[in-house]
Amino acid sequence: NILGAANLNLGRAEETLKSYRRAIEINPRFSDAHNNMGTVLYHQGNLDQAIESYHLAIEIEPGFADAYYNMGNAFKQKGDLTKAVENYRKSLLHQPNDTEVLISYGNALVADGNVNKAIEIYQRALQIQPDFVDAQMNLAKALAQKAGIKTLQDEGSGGINLEINTAEYHWSLGIELAGKGAFDAAVANYTRSLKIKPDNAEVHNDLGLVLVKMGKIRAAEKNFERAIEIKPDFADGHFNLGNCLLRQENFEGAIARYQAAIAFNETFAEAHNNLGNAFSKNKQTDLAVKSYETALAIKPNYTDAHLNMGSTHLEAGGFSAAITSYEQALQSEPKHAEAHSFLAYVRKYDGSENHIRQMKDLYYDVKTSDDDKVHLGFALGKVFEDTLDFKTSFQFLQQGNHLKKVQLQYDIAQDRKLFSQIKTMFATRPTQLIKPPIGIHCKQPVFIVGMPRSGTSLVEQILSSHSMIYGAGELETLERLIRQFNPFQGYFSEDSLAKLGQTYMTSVNDSKTPKPLVSDKMPLNFRWIGFILSAFPEAKIIHVGREPQATCWSIFKQYFWSNGNGYAYDMQDLCAYYKMYWDLMNFWHSKYPGKIYDLNYEHLTENQERESRTLISYLDLNWEDQCLEFHKTKRSVKTASNLQVREKMYTGSSQKWRQYEPHLTEMMDALKGC
Numbered sequence: 001n002i003l004g005a006a007n008l009n010l011g012r013a014e015e016t017l018k019s020y021r022r023a024i025e026i027n028p029r030f031s032d033a034h035n036n037m038g039t040v041l042y043h044q045g046n047l048d049q050a051i052e053s054y055h056l057a058i059e060i061e062p063g064f065a066d067a068y069y070n071m072g073n074a075f076k077q078k079g080d081l082t083k084a085v086e087n088y089r090k091s092l093l094h095q096p097n098d099t100e101v102l103i104s105y106g107n108a109l110v111a112d113g114n115v116n117k118a119i120e121i122y123q124r125a126l127q128i129q130p131d132f133v134d135a136q137m138n139l140a141k142a143l144a145q146k147a148g149i150k151t152l153q154d155e156g157s158g159g160i161n162l163e164i165n166t167a168e169y170h171w172s173l174g175i176e177l178a179g180k181g182a183f184d185a186a187v188a189n190y191t192r193s194l195k196i197k198p199d200n201a202e203v204h205n206d207l208g209l210v211l212v213k214m215g216k217i218r219a220a221e222k223n224f225e226r227a228i229e230i231k232p233d234f235a236d237g238h239f240n241l242g243n244c245l246l247r248q249e250n251f252e253g254a255i256a257r258y259q260a261a262i263a264f265n266e267t268f269a270e271a272h273n274n275l276g277n278a279f280s281k282n283k284q285t286d287l288a289v290k291s292y293e294t295a296l297a298i299k300p301n302y303t304d305a306h307l308n309m310g311s312t313h314l315e316a317g318g319f320s321a322a323i324t325s326y327e328q329a330l331q332s333e334p335k336h337a338e339a340h341s342f343l344a345y346v347r348k349y350d351g352s353e354n355h356i357r358q359m360k361d362l363y364y365d366v367k368t369s370d371d372d373k374v375h376l377g378f379a380l381g382k383v384f385e386d387t388l389d390f391k392t393s394f395q396f397l398q399q400g401n402h403l404k405k406v407q408l409q410y411d412i413a414q415d416r417k418l419f420s421q422i423k424t425m426f427a428t429r430p431t432q433l434i435k436p437p438i439g440i441h442c443k444q445p446v447f448i449v450g451m452p453r454s455g456t457s458l459v460e461q462i463l464s465s466h467s468m469i470y471g472a473g474e475l476e477t478l479e480r481l482i483r484q485f486n487p488f489q490g491y492f493s494e495d496s497l498a499k500l501g502q503t504y505m506t507s508v509n510d511s512k513t514p515k516p517l518v519s520d521k522m523p524l525n526f527r528w529i530g531f532i533l534s535a536f537p538e539a540k541i542i543h544v545g546r547e548p549q550a551t552c553w554s555i556f557k558q559y560f561w562s563n564g565n566g567y568a569y570d571m572q573d574l575c576a577y578y579k580m581y582w583d584l585m586n587f588w589h590s591k592y593p594g595k596i597y598d599l600n601y602e603h604l605t606e607n608q609e610r611e612s613r614t615l616i617s618y619l620d621l622n623w624e625d626q627c628l629e630f631h632k633t634k635r636s637v638k639t640a641s642n643l644q645v646r647e648k649m650y651t652g653s654s655q656k657w658r659q660y661e662p663h664l665t666e667m668m669d670a671l672k673g674c
Contacts, residue, residue, distance in 0.1 A: 167197035337372035410566030501535030575670035
């Protein structure tokens with residue numbers, strides 16, 4: 001058999017056949033030799049003998065995928081498309097991800113007139129190998145044939161040339177590829193379409209949508225801008241541009257685009273809804289509610305608008321109105337898992353409620369997706385905590401966390417690397433602070449940092465009760481800028497640091513408030529303290545610490561709507577991350593002594609006035625009594641603590657984890673020494 005292969009490579013067909021026949025004489029059940037001999041006979045044009053050899057190979061080895069494929073080629077060459085298709089199909093049963101077989105299968109289907117099935121097969125090949133040019137072109141030809149696009153005659157061969165190169169064709173192919181997740185191929189086809197016809201607003205829009213799915217927001221933004229430049233009344237283009245701007249926290253820009261979309265299409269319910277989202281994020285609660293109301297007037301069963309309306313009411317402290325909105329969402333979609341979880345979060349349960357049974361039935365329904373089970377698991381965990389059934393509560397929370405961990409595929413090694421890079425970078429960096437550009441720092445930033453669920457929301461609520469402090473909430477600006485500047489790739493210059501600081505302060509100064517101090521309570525900014533103290537010498541940093549067990553348990557039972565807390569969904573990861581956080585905070589204290597104000601959550605709840613007065617004094621402000629009445633402060637709170645900050649301060653919350661103590665041995669062991 002090896003000698004036969006060598007002769008075949010040298011072009012000695014007859015010597016090759018002799019070698020394979022000799023191999024078969026020695027071992028009649030040598031399937032590879034039968035298959036290889038069939039290939040030689042096929043290339044000689046002896047198709048019937050080749051097919052016989054392939055049959056013998058398959059009789060010996062029924063799962064011989066290559067033999068089925070080769071036999072399919074032989075039948076196709078004979079013109080027997082039915083048998084060709086059947087053998088390609090059998091080959092794929094044993095080797096389903098072989099793109100070469102998929103292409104041949106698709107080609108045979110096209111030749112046999114089954115274009116729809118061929119399109120499905122080419123798309124399957126592209127899902128496996130999105131950059132497979134033959135699959136892209138053959139899919140293009142099949143789509144053209146299905147659409148009835150006229151083809152050009154190839155003068156050289158008299159055959160048909162399906163090398164179609166029209167803007168409409170590449171646009172259609174781009175849509176098809178995007179729908180199947182072959183984003184790179186879709187982008188290539190949209191781009192080819194635009195090279196032929198550059199002023200097609202719809203293609204720019206569709207290209208932008210694919211780029212958004214690929215995470216290329218800036219590139220997508222440019223395409224949406226071009227779309228509305230070409231077609232100023234293009235409502236979808238304005239809407240999609242608004243979505244890009246909203247993701248980048250350009251709230252004013254997003255509001256303007258949504259309003260433009262509505263101006264050209266007054267009944268655009270999605271634009272009204274997203275306009276409400278932009279108003280809500282911009283702390284314009286009344287306008288947000290009006291936008292959601294308009295969306296619902298146009299589309300009464302618009303579940304997302306009901307949910308957004310409920311969340312806006314909740315953030316503003318309107319608990320009854322929030323419950324009503326969530327219940328209306330469930331009237332529209334009784335099996336909407338997120339709506340159930342929102343309602344469970346804001347209601348109190350005693351165990352008699354029918355809603356508990358509805359959620360359990362949905363959770364155990366075999367048709368319920370894992371994603372929905374995540375939401376229901378956390379919701380039922382909260383419900384059974386209300387009813388004091390802590391064992392059942394823990395079981396649902398554990399299941400919800402496990403499913404979310406699987407979804408995110410989080411690996412704590414990534415955060416270990418990040419923390420190591422941070423310490424390495426600042427270990428040798430001089431502590432001398434840069435001089436801020438004159439005229440840039442109009443407002444003074446106050447960073448409230450710590451682990452999530454450690455009391456940062458409570459601290460910001462106290463601060464924002466002061467007449468001189470604006471509570472901006474959890475701003476994503478700093479992290480986005482640090483990721484954008486990518487300081488861990490090579491040397492991070494002082495100019496880059498200054499630019500980072502200037503860009504951040506421009507964003508803070510744009511906040512619509514006359515108050516001189518602006519708080520940013522993104523907890524995980526504790527990672528960036530070195531950048532903060534280098535770029536903002538006048539910044540105040542408040543580090544909120546809480547008992548480790550209370551912090552970790554509170555995180556574990558909380559569902560986070562962003563994916564930036566991947567460590568939270570596994571107890572080992574969570575405890576390891578907590579230790580990394582504590583180690584990094586010790587590093588910052590040693591690097592910048594006296595620059596970080598530590599506030600203990602337990603001390604704050606036990607000695608509210610003393611700790612509050614000391615805190616306000618740290619900010620160089622005069623005391624104001626309304627800081628003790630923080631629960632009466634009217635402001636939007638968009639964190640998981642938006643219920644707690646509406647209540648008077650109480651002690652003992654850090655001991656609630658002990659209700660679950662029989663189930664938390666792993667956590668307690670992992671946190672020893674913290």
